[in-house]
Amino acid sequence: KAGVTQTPRYLIKTRGQQVTLSCSPISGHRSVSWYQQTPGQGLQFLFEYFSETQRNKGNFPGRFSGRQFSNSRSEMNVSTLELGDSALYLCASSLQGALAQETQYFGPGTRLLVL
Amino acid sequence: AQTVTQSQPEMSVQEAETVTLSCTYDTSESDYYLFWYKQPPSRQMILVIRQEAYKQQNATENRFSVNFQKAAKSFSLKISDSQLGDAAMYFCAYITAGDDKIIFGKGTRLHILP
Numbered sequence: 490k491a492g493v494t495q496t497p498r499y500l501i502k503t504r505g506q507q508v509t510l511s512c513s514p515i516s517g518h519r520s521v522s523w524y525q526q527t528p529g530q531g532l533q534f535l536f537e538y539f540s541e542t543q544r545n546k547g548n549f550p551g552r553f554s555g556r557q558f559s560n561s562r563s564e565m566n567v568s569t570l571e572l573g574d575s576a577l578y579l580c581a582s583s584l585q586g587a588l589a590q591e592t593q594y595f596g597p598g599t600r601l602l603v604l
Numbered sequence: 605a606q607t608v609t610q611s612q613p614e615m616s617v618q619e620a621e622t623v624t625l626s627c628t629y630d631t632s633e634s635d636y637y638l639f640w641y642k643q644p645p646s647r648q649m650i651l652v653i654r655q656e657a658y659k660q661q662n663a664t665e666n667r668f669s670v671n672f673q674k675a676a677k678s679f680s681l682k683i684s685d686s687q688l689g690d691a692a693m694y695f696c697a698y699i700t701a702g703d704d705k706i707i708f709g710k711g712t713r714l715h716i717l718p
Contacts, residue, residue, distance in 0.1 A: 522706075532695060532708040545705055577647060588706055589637040589656075589699045595649035 491516065493582050493596035501602045507568040510599045512580035514561050520544075520586030521563040522593065523555060526577040535578075538563050539586045567601075575603045606631045608698050610709035617686045618717050624671075625681045625712050627696030635701035638672070638679045643711070644692040652694070655679065657701075683714075691716045 494513045502508050514521050522545075523535040534547040538557035555565045561582075567574055577600050581593040607630045617623035629638070640652040655663045655672050662670050667684045683690055696709040 531710040534705050534707075537705075547705065579647075579649060581649070589701055592651050592654075593649075593706075598647045 493594050495596040495599050499600050502570050503604050506570050510565045512563045514582030518582035520583045522581045523565050524579045570603045572603050606707050608696050608707050608709040610712050612712045614713045616715040622684045627679045629677050629698050633700045637699045639697040640681045641695045642692045686716050688716050
């Protein structure tokens, strides 16, 4: 099976712009989670989608949003970019999203640089 | 709120030696799960080992084993016969049973010395 793929791998934006990141889960996986990784804050949970519905959300402002399509692919959008949004954004997929019992498979990440 | 603390930002170990990475956590829950993830330079997170809190037996996966001390809220990872490919950032993580929000520690960067 192909692994989790994320596009683009690298992105440079300027403050105030918006950005959309894409994540394609492993075939058959219905849950997609998004994480932000920065040197200062570490790895933080953004949100999780299952069957096109957001089931869980971390403590991020409303500028961070996402959606999931019927084929389980997910997009994450950040509007009005700030310098502090520069980070590695990881997505992970699992079968049902029961993360305690299932294994999450992570993608390679999208590195976003905001200038 | 639950927290996960990794007190060692960086560690080094000689190839073929054994190293232990520390992790402590804080929770008032009784049913939870703990994980160690590895993030090599490729940046892709890989699950190394999982421990269910209700299990007293320490989890083991080949050269990787944990020392789970529930009362002390400690969950350390032992890597035996360290290999160059073990060089990576290691994250300790926690999930409360029934809650799919995973909480990560800040990570420990492990260097393997040839």
